[in-house]
Amino acid sequence: MAAVMVQPLMQVLYAVTPPTSQLPTSSRTTSYSGLEDLPPEIRRNILSFLDIRSLNSLVHSSSVFHEQYFEDHRYLLCSSLETTLGTVSPDKELDLCPVEILRLFFCLFEPWEVEEILCINTFAQDKYDKIFREIYWDLNKSSPKFDGQRPPTPDGASDFDHGWARKELPTETVSRGLELLHRVSYKIKDHSQLVQTMQENITWPLGNFLIDLALGETAQWARRQKAYSNRDEKQNRRDPLPFTQDAESHPPLASTLIWGGTYSNLYGWYVHDDIRRLGYVFLDAMKIESLGAKDIILQKCQGDWGDSDPRDNSF
Template sequence: MPLAAHYIGWAFNNLAKETKKDPLQSYEPLSRTEETRLVRALYRFQLYCNLFGVSHYRFRCQWMLEFDHVNILRIYLGNYEPWEVEEIACIYAFTKATFNQVFDDIRWDVHQDNPRFEEHRPPTPQGAFNLDSGCGARLHPTDQDSKQKRRDPLPFQGDNEELPPLAWTLIWQGTYSNLFGWYIKDELRSWGYIMWDAARLERTGAKEVLHRQWKACWEDVDPRNRLRYAN
């Protein structure tokens, strides 16, 4: 799968910039669980684009009339566990960075607002994964929101595609969180924090990067404490 290979190279190179280590330390073959996370994220991102993306068949204003962020959460993203949504968000970050690089490379030939090139942009709505997932908890709470409100235990139980990876359990301190999107910055997604097994996090120094970047974003604040829930 060429796209998956391209993503792996992009993520591992970005991780090496953070750890200051040789990127070859990250390049051990992916485990079956890591492959599953990556491949399903690619397919789910493609489906997301097909369902909600902007293209020459559907303009941005038409999309905004059809789907707002709450509807996208309810119709599509709410079907996945929050760490699985973050897998998709990592692919979006990769896609966005790749397209931005292409447009940067030809900036002398085209202007980024030139409508001639709209159909060649990534077919995703603007701010696609800057969603405030907390708005769903406020307006239409789900079972996942209830587990978050109770802080149900969710410790790391080993690497399995059905369970949260170590990175997720670390940032949420072993309890359930239904926050994604706006609450997690692209600095973490740039190296695919949610994709990798515990052994890779330990071996590459990514665990320390995760801790540093999360603390820089939220310090000692738990963003779940800022939510107000519907009665």
């Protein structure tokens, strides 16, 4: 499931999984013939050690490695992102633009799978926002516990009163991954332990790629102009996409409802966080019926879009 991929800094350069028409040709793969003859498990290990640019190069140059990647692309992309992010110094951002992030990472998924990622991301940001409110005074540099240690800002203290930092801290802390989120959500019960854990894991802002840039209206429009895809074409034709069943390979009922049973390749900026807080793409048909969620979801969409369809203005 795409939700396991949540990570705000999903750094990307070019679609690692190109359409079938872009698969590497045999003339481009001769230099990799020795590697291609290796057992599949060794080829998988090779791919898992590469940074994002090297991974991109290899899977676009070898049909064998492309197929290997496609069979296990979520694990391999996670491994590659971990390798890539591990090479970035704390005071620098990766030299990647929002459109490149869309092309390499988000374009791997169906649009409702991207929304799965964003539902988890919204939950995580809301959780950390609540936690930072709870521990505000414990970590505030003006707290009496830090008397005699100022100036400068004492070790373990944070400037939560700075509006920009306070707004971005929850977003950036999500980048610590799902393990931390699970710990603070379900395992830690003691306030002092929560304070210590957050002190050790606070991540200061380097840039909000996921929401403000890569998934914004401008970046998605630019991506369509630069790399028009089969999914964009299905949206343009309004290909039928009715709900058929609750299954991982099929769109969830809520997604088909908001797009009128036809294909949409829009996500991120186009869907309000209030809908994501319902976990709308995770609700099965029975749950939507029992909760009466259909009307709630459609009303929230109408509140954002009015009587218009954002797909009409996306090209």
